[in-house]
Amino acid sequence: MSPVLVADNGSDVVELGPALSIFDPVYFGIDEFGQPKRVPLIERNILIGGEPGSGKSGLLNGIVAHAALSLDCRLMLLDGKRVELGQWRKCADVFVGPNIEQALKLLKRLQILMDRRYDYLEECERRKIIPGDVFTAILLAIDEIAYFSATVGTKQQKEEFNLLLRDLVARGRAIGLIVAAATQRPSSKIIDTDLRDLFAWRFAGRCTNDSSSDIVLGHGWVAKGWSANAISPNNPGAGLLIAENGSPELLKVAYLDDRTCAAIAAYAATLRATAATEKAVSRVLRSVPPAA
Numbered sequence: 001m002s003p004v005l006v007a008d009n010g011s012d013v014v015e016l017g018p019a020l021s022i023f024d025p026v027y028f029g030i031d032e033f034g035q036p037k038r039v040p041l042i043e044r045n046i047l048i049g050g051e052p053g054s055g056k057s058g059l060l061n062g063i064v065a066h067a068a069l070s071l072d073c074r075l076m077l078l079d080g081k082r083v084e085l086g087q088w089r090k091c092a093d094v095f096v097g098p099n100i101e102q103a104l105k106l107l108k109r110l111q112i113l114m115d116r117r118y119d120y121l122e123e124c125e126r127r128k129i130i131p132g133d134v135f136t137a138i139l140l141a142i143d144e145i146a147y148f149s150a151t152v153g154t155k156q157q158k159e160e161f162n163l164l165l166r167d168l169v170a171r172g173r174a175i176g177l178i179v180a181a182a183t184q185r186p187s188s189k190i191i192d193t194d195l196r197d198l199f200a201w202r203f204a205g206r207c208t209n210d211s212s213s214d215i216v217l218g219h220g221w222v223a224k225g226w227s228a229n230a231i232s233p234n235n236p237g238a239g240l241l242i243a244e245n246g247s248p249e250l251l252k253v254a255y256l257d258d259r260t261c262a263a264i265a266a267y268a269a270t271l272r273a274t275a276a277t278e279k280a281v282s283r284v285l286r287s288v289p290p291a292a
């Protein structure tokens with residue numbers, strides 16, 4: 001069961017309520033039968049594509065909201081626009097805006113962390129993260145990959161960004177690193193095709209044409225009748241979700257408006273601060289020798 005946290009506001013004790021877990025499937029929205037669609041993200045990655053205004057950042061914010069409320073998950077955020085994920089700053093370990101040097105630094109740190117976790121798992125003769133593990137999962141959310149991979153910086157920096165990201169997506173799964181990344185059109189200029197194919201989940205919001213839809217979902221789906229170009233431009237948040245080895249599914253993603261995002265972010269920041277304090281207190285109490 002998720003922990004129930006209690007905060008002390010000085011005069012009265014306030015029940016903060018339950019937290020989520022990153023091992024719980026993440027609520028995305030509803031499917032075409034009106035049924036809730038929940039998607040497991042632990043041990044997986046997701047690529048979100050679609051034309052401008054199709055609702056990519058909306059979905060990314062929903063995923064970050066779940067992770068922020070999960071005390072077993074740390075947040076690392078990369079946001080070329082700054083304001084799309086900016087409301088989650090207080091819940092995040094790291095927030096990087098439009099700065100390629102900082103973005104590269106973060107990805108390199110994550111690569112080192114990943115290698116150390118693999119050393120640990122190897123030492124313990126284990127293969128992957130489990131619920132309640134000694135290390136927490138990490139969500140690396142990137143809004144607008146293209147900004148870092150193809151727009152700013154030198155050629156060498158862009159290549160380095162692509163290489164590091166590919167390594168994190170390819171090897172991060174077992175040590176609890178989840179990459180959720182959005183881009184307007186994941187062509188090979190923005191991310192390499194082999195990196196794109198490593199994302200277990202892909203969501204295509206409305207795309208400008210059939211070929212863009214195939215670029216997000218994988219080649220051949222348009223020929224089988226699945227094109228995100230068929231989605232109305234007046235229906236942001238609607239899109240096709242596909243899992244590895246699955247068929248596309250039409251979804252309407254839930255949307256958190258600015259006020260709701262801000263409220264959830266404030267609540268999650270309080271949950272996180274309280275949980276950190278409780279952990280520190282119990283560590284201190286454990287280190288106090290029992291009375292004779």
Ligand SMILES: Nc1ncnc2c1ncn2[C@@H]1O[C@H](COP(=O)(O)OP(=O)(O)OP(=O)(O)O)[C@@H](O)[C@H]1O
Pocket residue numbers: 050051052053054055056057058059184205236237238252253254255
């Ligand atoms: N699930 C949704 N339900 C209803 N409206 C939505 C939904 N998602 C997005 N919208 C509306 O569409 C607008 C654009 O959405 P969003 O910013 O997520 O698009 P985007 O694909 O990230 O665009 P860009 O590529 O320019 O960053 C939002 O400001 C909101 O008004």
Ligand SMILES: [Mg+2]
Pocket residue numbers: 056057058084143
């Ligand atoms: Mg956006």
